[in-house]
Amino acid sequence: MMDYQASAIEKKWQQRWEKDRAFQAIDFSEKPKYYALVEFPYPSGAGMHVGHIRAYASLEVIARKRRMEGFNVLFPIGFDAFGLPTENFAMKENIHPRIVTDQNIQHFTTQLKAIGFSFDYDRAVDTTDPSYYRWTQWIFLKLYEQGLAYRNKTYVNYCPSCQVVLANEESQGGECDRCGSPIVQKEKDVWFLKITAYAQKLLDGLKDLETLPRIALEQENWIGRSEGALVRFPLAGVEDTLEVFTTRSDTLFGATFMVIAPEHPLLERHAKHITNGAAIEAYQAQARLKTEFERTQLVKDKTGVRLEGLHAINPLTQQPMPIFIADYVMMGYGTGAIMAVPGHDSRDYAFAKTYDCPIVEVIAGGDLSVEAYTDTEEGTLINSGFLNGLDVKTAIRTMNDHLERHDLGHTMVNFKMKDWAFNRQRYWGEPIPIVHLSDGRMAPLDEASLPLELPYLEDFKPSAEGASPLAKAEDWLRLTHQGQEATRETDTMPQWAGSSWYFLRYTDPHNEHVFADYDKLQYWLPVDWYNGGMEHVTRHVIYSRFWHRFLYDQGHVPYPEPYKKRTAQGLILGPDGDKMSKSKGNVVNPMEIVEHYGADTLRVYILFIGDYEQPTPWSDAGVKGARRFLDKVWRLKELISPSPDDPEFTRLLHQTIAEVDHDCEHVKFNTAIAKLMTLTNAAYKQNRISLEAYETLLKLLNPFAPHVCEELYEALGHEASLVHAPYPKADASKMQAQTVTVVLSVNGKVRAKLEVEADLDEATLLEKALAEPRLQPFLEGKVIVKRIVVPQKLINFVVKDA
RNA sequence: GCGAGUGUGGCGGAAUUGGUAGACGCGCAUGGUUGAGGGCCAUGUGGCUUAUGGCUGUGGGGGUUCGAGUCCCCCCAUUCGCACCA
Missing domain, CATH: 3.90.740.10 (Valyl/Leucyl/Isoleucyl-tRNA synthetase, editing domain)
Incomplete structure (x- = not known):
C-alpha cells in the first residue's frame, strides 16, 4: 500500500468537491436547513493566520457533520474588505486599494480552499463591491429616514497619526486601536447612529441567545x-x-x-x-x-x-x-x-x-x-x-x-451605551449617501441612484485636518440636487457597517432588487450557530443585532433576533505563550503546515490543541502527533479483517460514536479527537478491524480530516463521497459492558480492583469484595461500620479499630 | 476598583451527577526494526520510597462528606472584560 501522500490527496478531493459543487446550499430544499456562520475575515495582505483556522474549523466540523446528518447546510464565507490596513498599504506601495483588495481576496480564497473548508464559495460576499455596499447604503438611508442616523457636533477621539476619528472602543487606554498613538480630543461634526433607541430591545433579545454566561454578561455590561x-x-x-x-x-x-x-x-x-x-x-x-x-x-x-x-x-x-x-x-x-x-x-x-x-x-x-x-x-x-x-x-x-x-x-x-459614532475620514469605506444643499440642509440620495460609488482617486491620502480624501474629488463632490447646488458627504462609513448585515446577504447574495429576498430570509434565518472572536462579542454582535432588529421593525426581515447560538474560540498564542505578533517573531504560518504535513493534519491539530474556548499556545511538536494519528488511520486499512471485532472493541466503537457526537455539539473538539485516537489504538491492539467499524471510523473522522477520509473511503470501493454519507448512530444496546472494574476501597483509599460481571447482584459483590486477599490487611482487627456500594463502580468499607 | 475566567506531570491538556486523578497527544527512557538518519513497533513514564508494597499528590489554608480536582469559606497568582457609570 502506498504511503499517505497528503498533498496529492488533498488537491484531488478539493477539485472533486468543486466540480461536484458539493457544498452548495440549496434555497428552499425539502431537507431541514442549517445555517452555520463564521465571522468573515478581513483580507489582509499577510493572508490567513492560525487564528482564522481555529475560528473556522469548529463550524467546519459542524457543517460537515450536519450534511451527513441530512441537513441542507448554508456555510458561507465572504470578505470584510473595507478598512485602514488596505488603504495604508495602498498608500505606501502606491497601488490602488481596489487592486490590493482584489489580490488579497483571491489569495485568501486560494488558501481557504487549500485547507478544504466546505464553504459555499458561490455565495461569497465582498463588502467593497458596489453591488454589496449599495445595500449597506440603502440600510443607512432607512435608518436616516427613521431619524436614527443624525449629525452632531461633538468632541471625538482623534488619532493624529492615522488622521481618523475613532469610536470610544477603538481608543481604549487612550491609544489608537490600530497604531498605538495617543488619542487627542477634537471637536467635529460627525454622524451617529441612534443605537441607544434600541438599548432595551438589544438587552431583552439576549435572553433568546444561547451562549456562555460571560458572553451574555459582557453584552449586558456594555448596554449598561x-x-x-x-x-x-x-x-x-x-x-x-x-x-x-x-x-x-x-x-x-x-x-x-x-x-x-x-x-x-x-x-x-x-x-x-x-x-x-x-x-x-x-x-x-x-x-x-x-x-x-x-x-x-x-x-x-x-x-x-x-x-x-x-x-x-x-x-x-x-x-x-x-x-x-x-x-x-x-x-x-x-x-x-x-x-x-x-x-x-x-x-x-x-x-x-x-x-x-x-x-x-x-x-x-x-x-x-x-x-x-x-x-x-x-x-x-x-x-x-x-x-x-x-x-x-x-x-x-x-x-x-x-x-x-x-x-x-x-x-x-x-x-451606559452611547450612540454609535458612524463615520471615518478615510477613502476606503462606503460613501454615506447624503448631500449637503447650498441652503444648509441635508438631503438623502434617492434609493434608485444607489450605489453611490467611490470615485476612483489617484491620491487618496487624507486631506488636511482629518477631512476625508473624498473632499479632494472635485468632480464627484459637486452636484445639483433638487435644483440646488450641493456637495456630497465626504465621510465614509466605519468598518463595522458592512459586517452588520452580511449574514443576511448570504441568503441571497446576487439579488439586484432587494438586499435579500424575504422568502429566502425566512427559509434560512435565523443563523443556527455563529462562531467568532471574543473581542467581537460586544461591538460587532451588538451592532449587527441592532441593524437586524431595526430591519425587523421595518418589516424587512422575518425574525427579531439574527443568531440562535454564539460561541467564541480562544486565541492561539505563539509557541512561547505570548500573543502572536510580528514584532515578537512568534507568528506561525498555517500554510507552511499545510505544505509540510497537509491540511488534514493542520485541521486536526488545531482542534486537538486544547479546549476550544480557552487560549492555548501553539506547539510544533504537537502537529507531528496529529500527523502520526492520520498515518495510523491510513495504515489501519491494512488490518481490515472479515472476522468480527472483539466485543470490547465493539462496545468502545459505539461509545465513541456517542461521545464524538456529544463532544462536537458541545465544542469539545479536543476530546472528540482524543476518543478517535483511542479507538484507533484499540484496533491496533486487537490487531484487526472489521470493515464496518473502519468505515464508521472514517465517517466520524471525516468532518475533521475530510481529504484523507474520502481517499480511504473511495479505496474501499465507494463511488459516492463522504459529504452526504449518513453519520453513524450509536447503538445503546452495544454500549453496555459485559464486565466492569469495581474499585475496592477502605476508608476512601483504593486498595484493590475487582473485575466482575456488570449485572452482578450487590450481595454477591460484597461477598467477593470481603474475600479479596489484598483487602485483608486493612480489614483485620477492624470493625466495618459502613459499606458504601456504588453499582458497577466502587465499594468503600468504613472501618474503625475493634 | 468592579465583574468574569483560569490555576492539574517536563509540556498541551482529560476527568456527566462528588466515586480508580493524569484520558489523548507531545516529550523523555529502554529495547526492537533499519546500511545510517528519519520513520515505525513494543514497554515504561506525577513525586517520594527501605519497590509485586507503602506514603504522598490537582495554586495555598480551612471546612462538609464514607469519599473532594469537583461542593462551601478565606487567601494567592494570572488572563480577559468594564472602568470616577452617578
Missing part, C-alpha cells in the same frame, strides 16, 4: 442598563433647574453639593451669573487637553472649581448646594451632572474633603470621620426626614413617589 430617578434641583435666583440621574434617590437628604461636567451646557446658559468665569474657563481648557483615558485612569485626585454666584437648592432640605465643575463627572453619562452624597460615595467624599463641603450621614453604619460608608445596598435611613427608619429599598421607592408627586423628578432608566 441602570434604573434610577431623574431629579431636578432648583437653582437659586434664576428660573432654571439642574437635572441629575441617580440610582440612589434615597440618599437625597445627604446630598450637600452638586458636581457638573466641565462641558455642561449650564455653564454657558448662566455665564452672566458666574463671577469666576476666568477660573472656570481655565479648568475647562485643562480638562479638554486630557483624554478620556487621563481623566478616568490617571487622575485619582479630585480636582474642580466652584461656581461663584450660582448655586442649587436641595429640594428636600432646602439647604443651598454649591455647584462645582470637576472632570470626574462625564458629560457622556446620565445628565452630565450629579448630586454629591459625600457620606456614601468615596469620590464625593474625597472631593468634599478637598473643598470643605459638609458630609451628612444618611445611612447608618459607617464612620464618616475616616471614610465614606459605601456598603449601602442594604441599611437603614437616618437624618432623612420622612425616610428615617426605612430600609434602602423601601426608601428608594418612597422617595421616587415623593419626587413624582411634588414634580421634582421621576423614575427613569439610563443606559
Whole structure:
C-alpha cells in the first residue's frame, strides 16, 4: 500500500468537491436547513493566520457533520474588505486599494480552499463591491429616514497619526486601536447612529441567545442598563433647574453639593451669573487637553472649581448646594451632572474633603470621620426626614413617589451605551449617501441612484485636518440636487457597517432588487450557530443585532433576533505563550503546515490543541502527533479483517460514536479527537478491524480530516463521497459492558480492583469484595461500620479499630 | 476598583451527577526494526520510597462528606472584560 501522500490527496478531493459543487446550499430544499456562520475575515495582505483556522474549523466540523446528518447546510464565507490596513498599504506601495483588495481576496480564497473548508464559495460576499455596499447604503438611508442616523457636533477621539476619528472602543487606554498613538480630543461634526433607541430591545433579545454566561454578561455590561430617578434641583435666583440621574434617590437628604461636567451646557446658559468665569474657563481648557483615558485612569485626585454666584437648592432640605465643575463627572453619562452624597460615595467624599463641603450621614453604619460608608445596598435611613427608619429599598421607592408627586423628578432608566459614532475620514469605506444643499440642509440620495460609488482617486491620502480624501474629488463632490447646488458627504462609513448585515446577504447574495429576498430570509434565518472572536462579542454582535432588529421593525426581515447560538474560540498564542505578533517573531504560518504535513493534519491539530474556548499556545511538536494519528488511520486499512471485532472493541466503537457526537455539539473538539485516537489504538491492539467499524471510523473522522477520509473511503470501493454519507448512530444496546472494574476501597483509599460481571447482584459483590486477599490487611482487627456500594463502580468499607 | 475566567506531570491538556486523578497527544527512557538518519513497533513514564508494597499528590489554608480536582469559606497568582457609570 502506498504511503499517505497528503498533498496529492488533498488537491484531488478539493477539485472533486468543486466540480461536484458539493457544498452548495440549496434555497428552499425539502431537507431541514442549517445555517452555520463564521465571522468573515478581513483580507489582509499577510493572508490567513492560525487564528482564522481555529475560528473556522469548529463550524467546519459542524457543517460537515450536519450534511451527513441530512441537513441542507448554508456555510458561507465572504470578505470584510473595507478598512485602514488596505488603504495604508495602498498608500505606501502606491497601488490602488481596489487592486490590493482584489489580490488579497483571491489569495485568501486560494488558501481557504487549500485547507478544504466546505464553504459555499458561490455565495461569497465582498463588502467593497458596489453591488454589496449599495445595500449597506440603502440600510443607512432607512435608518436616516427613521431619524436614527443624525449629525452632531461633538468632541471625538482623534488619532493624529492615522488622521481618523475613532469610536470610544477603538481608543481604549487612550491609544489608537490600530497604531498605538495617543488619542487627542477634537471637536467635529460627525454622524451617529441612534443605537441607544434600541438599548432595551438589544438587552431583552439576549435572553433568546444561547451562549456562555460571560458572553451574555459582557453584552449586558456594555448596554449598561441602570434604573434610577431623574431629579431636578432648583437653582437659586434664576428660573432654571439642574437635572441629575441617580440610582440612589434615597440618599437625597445627604446630598450637600452638586458636581457638573466641565462641558455642561449650564455653564454657558448662566455665564452672566458666574463671577469666576476666568477660573472656570481655565479648568475647562485643562480638562479638554486630557483624554478620556487621563481623566478616568490617571487622575485619582479630585480636582474642580466652584461656581461663584450660582448655586442649587436641595429640594428636600432646602439647604443651598454649591455647584462645582470637576472632570470626574462625564458629560457622556446620565445628565452630565450629579448630586454629591459625600457620606456614601468615596469620590464625593474625597472631593468634599478637598473643598470643605459638609458630609451628612444618611445611612447608618459607617464612620464618616475616616471614610465614606459605601456598603449601602442594604441599611437603614437616618437624618432623612420622612425616610428615617426605612430600609434602602423601601426608601428608594418612597422617595421616587415623593419626587413624582411634588414634580421634582421621576423614575427613569439610563443606559451606559452611547450612540454609535458612524463615520471615518478615510477613502476606503462606503460613501454615506447624503448631500449637503447650498441652503444648509441635508438631503438623502434617492434609493434608485444607489450605489453611490467611490470615485476612483489617484491620491487618496487624507486631506488636511482629518477631512476625508473624498473632499479632494472635485468632480464627484459637486452636484445639483433638487435644483440646488450641493456637495456630497465626504465621510465614509466605519468598518463595522458592512459586517452588520452580511449574514443576511448570504441568503441571497446576487439579488439586484432587494438586499435579500424575504422568502429566502425566512427559509434560512435565523443563523443556527455563529462562531467568532471574543473581542467581537460586544461591538460587532451588538451592532449587527441592532441593524437586524431595526430591519425587523421595518418589516424587512422575518425574525427579531439574527443568531440562535454564539460561541467564541480562544486565541492561539505563539509557541512561547505570548500573543502572536510580528514584532515578537512568534507568528506561525498555517500554510507552511499545510505544505509540510497537509491540511488534514493542520485541521486536526488545531482542534486537538486544547479546549476550544480557552487560549492555548501553539506547539510544533504537537502537529507531528496529529500527523502520526492520520498515518495510523491510513495504515489501519491494512488490518481490515472479515472476522468480527472483539466485543470490547465493539462496545468502545459505539461509545465513541456517542461521545464524538456529544463532544462536537458541545465544542469539545479536543476530546472528540482524543476518543478517535483511542479507538484507533484499540484496533491496533486487537490487531484487526472489521470493515464496518473502519468505515464508521472514517465517517466520524471525516468532518475533521475530510481529504484523507474520502481517499480511504473511495479505496474501499465507494463511488459516492463522504459529504452526504449518513453519520453513524450509536447503538445503546452495544454500549453496555459485559464486565466492569469495581474499585475496592477502605476508608476512601483504593486498595484493590475487582473485575466482575456488570449485572452482578450487590450481595454477591460484597461477598467477593470481603474475600479479596489484598483487602485483608486493612480489614483485620477492624470493625466495618459502613459499606458504601456504588453499582458497577466502587465499594468503600468504613472501618474503625475493634 | 468592579465583574468574569483560569490555576492539574517536563509540556498541551482529560476527568456527566462528588466515586480508580493524569484520558489523548507531545516529550523523555529502554529495547526492537533499519546500511545510517528519519520513520515505525513494543514497554515504561506525577513525586517520594527501605519497590509485586507503602506514603504522598490537582495554586495555598480551612471546612462538609464514607469519599473532594469537583461542593462551601478565606487567601494567592494570572488572563480577559468594564472602568470616577452617578
